[in-house]
Amino acid sequence: MELVASPPLRLPFLAPRAARAARMPRWQRAEASASGPRTVAVIGGGVAGLACAKRLGELGVSATVFDTGKRGPGGRASSRQWRGQVVDHASQFIATTDPEFRELIASSGAARPLQRFGRLRKDGFQPEDGDRWVGIQGMGGIVSKLAEGVNVRQDIWVPPSNGLSVEDGSWSVAIPGPTRATERFDAAVIAHNGKCAERLTSSTPAREVHALLRTNFAASVTRAQPGCGRFTLNQIYSLLFEVPKGLMPTDFAAAFVENEPILRWLSSNTAKLQQSAECEVWTALSSPSFGKQHKAPQEFLEGTAKEAEVIELMLAAVERAVALPSGSLQAASATKLQLWGAALPITRWASRDATDFAWSSAHRIGIAGDWLSSCPERASTIEAAWLSGVRLAEHIAKQPAEDAGIQLGESGGAFVPVEADFGGGGSAPGAWVDPEKGKGKGKGKGRKGWKG
Numbered sequence: 154m155e156l157v158a159s160p161p162l163r164l165p166f167l168a169p170r171a172a173r174a175a176r177m178p179r180w181q182r183a184e185a186s187a188s189g190p191r192t193v194a195v196i197g198g199g200v201a202g203l204a205c206a207k208r209l210g211e212l213g214v215s216a217t218v219f220d221t222g223k224r225g226p227g228g229r230a231s232s233r234q235w236r237g238q239v240v241d242h243a244s245q246f247i248a249t250t251d252p253e254f255r256e257l258i259a260s261s262g263a264a265r266p267l268q269r270f271g272r273l274r275k276d277g278f279q280p281e282d283g284d285r286w287v288g289i290q291g292m293g294g295i296v297s298k299l300a301e302g303v304n305v306r307q308d309i310w311v312p313p314s315n316g317l318s319v320e321d322g323s324w325s326v327a328i329p330g331p332t333r334a335t336e337r338f339d340a341a342v343i344a345h346n347g348k349c350a351e352r353l354t355s356s357t358p359a360r361e362v363h364a365l366l367r368t369n370f371a372a373s374v375t376r377a378q379p380g381c382g383r384f385t386l387n388q389i390y391s392l393l394f395e396v397p398k399g400l401m402p403t404d405f406a407a408a409f410v411e412n413e414p415i416l417r418w419l420s421s422n423t424a425k426l427q428q429s430a431e432c433e434v435w436t437a438l439s440s441p442s443f444g445k446q447h448k449a450p451q452e453f454l455e456g457t458a459k460e461a462e463v464i465e466l467m468l469a470a471v472e473r474a475v476a477l478p479s480g481s482l483q484a485a486s487a488t489k490l491q492l493w494g495a496a497l498p499i500t501r502w503a504s505r506d507a508t509d510f511a512w513s514s515a516h517r518i519g520i521a522g523d524w525l526s527s528c529p530e531r532a533s534t535i536e537a538a539w540l541s542g543v544r545l546a547e548h549i550a551k552q553p554a555e556d557a558g559i560q561l562g563e564s565g566g567a568f569v570p571v572e573a574d575f576g577g578g579g580s581a582p583g584a585w586v587d588p589e590k591g592k593g594k595g596k597g598k599g600r601k602g603w604k605g
């Protein structure tokens with residue numbers, strides 16, 4: 154499905170070289186990329202895949218995004234409608250460290266600064282300043298704006314088993330459905346992660362790409378020998394709850410939770426997104442340890458005893474975090490629980506050549522995502538995902554004959570622990586990486602020996 158008709162291009166965020174290329178007449182652009190792929194299949198319509206496709210288009214390469222999202226693309230940076238309000242059920246805000254990305258967000262018309270943000274500590278709410286942005290229509294509104302003009306095929310799950318294959322030197326994407334159609338492309342980009350990406354590439358000839366996509370799930374990084382790191386994701390519960398106005402505190406709109414081990418984040422979508430409504434809708438995000446301890450099949454959670462147990466435990470944790478009397482949130486008029494089974498990368502791919510993506514020239518396949526980040530402060534963020542997609546696109550359009558970020562092993566790159574909190578510069582060390590059991594709290598504990 155064509156997502157949005159192409160509007161005139163606005164490119165305030167392009168690097169000078171890329172901007173020049175994008176201003177070229179179409180014939181010149183085609184010539185510039187004549188030696189590289191002309192068509193690219195991007196599997197995954199999160200921020201990384203959309204950014205990659207958009208920049209490829211700007212550089213004269215035709216890109217098609219395949220995404221599972223039923224309501225729209227965006228992946229972990231999407232929003233949903235719930236109880237008549239826009240709610241952010243995963244990503245909460247954007248922090249920027251890269252000047253071009255900051256300019257893109259600030260000039261998008263879809264974002265505004267996050268207000269009344271801080272940390273819930275033992276002595277109460279501590280406000281914090283910083284360059285953080287929220288979507289006027291939720292995080293999904295920012296993503297839609299950034300993806301304007303991108304060709305997205307929505308509600309398509311490229312099957313992990315033989316969904317991607319090589320035929321006569323080009324990549325074939327199998328489209329599920331009664332027609333069992335396949336579409337051919339000069340190159341492919343994997344812009345999603347977890348078991349699905351691992352399986353999708355397992356029977357392709359691109360062995361080094363598949364090796365990078367092998368995935369562990371954990372709440373903390375436990376292996377500590379040099380060079381043996383593996384891509385590792387945690388699991389996080391997201392609980393939406395609706396309460397009458399005046400029940401929850403009004404002194405903050407959004408906060409990292411540091412006074413309650415079950416929780417990591419609490420925000421009022423009503424206040425954060427400045428929505429006028431009779432009731433307030435809040436988002437609580439669990440700690441990774443809690444997510445792991447209560448792991449359940451995410452598609453079949455609804456109506457189960459596990460769902461009821463997790464909701465009860467998380468509501469009680471919210472009461473403790475904001476010092477409400479026990480049982481106050483029994484007044485919640487509605488709840489909605491979701492498990493993000495592949496939530497946040499807790500290791501990032503630090504490639505030897507310090508690229509924010511991987512590309513195999515022999516097989517014409519690349520990887521983009523929030524976990525490919527040369528910058529420790531921004532790994533596992535929307536910004537990291539965007540930059541990864543953009544930089545991979547620029548490489549494909551200009552240097553397709555050169556490998557980048559792909560080398561594994563002792564002399565290659567390494568998976569190293571993520572320690573920042575969504576681009577906050579690590580002011581709360583490892584907000585999303587729980588300390589390894591038995592090693593105590595604190596930055597870096599139990600992680601010695603990792604190559605950086």
Ligand SMILES: Cc1cc2nc3c(=O)[nH]c(=O)nc-3n(C[C@H](O)[C@H](O)[C@H](O)COP(=O)(O)OP(=O)(O)OC[C@H]3O[C@@H](n4cnc5c(N)ncnc54)[C@H](O)[C@@H]3O)c2cc1C
Nearest residue numbers: 197199200201221228229243244245246311345523534535
């Ligand atoms: C609970 C939570 C809170 C977060 N909060 C923040 C925050 O406040 N700030 C921040 O900067 N970051 C935050 N993040 C991280 C941020 O959401 C991610 O870094 C970013 O969205 C990753 O984008 P991506 O494109 O790399 O991956 P994804 O968003 O995961 O995109 C991958 C896409 O591929 C699709 N897909 C998967 N398999 C297939 C297939 N076989 N065929 C087709 N499509 C497929 C998926 O459905 C998805 O749409 C949060 C993440 C979570 C889980």
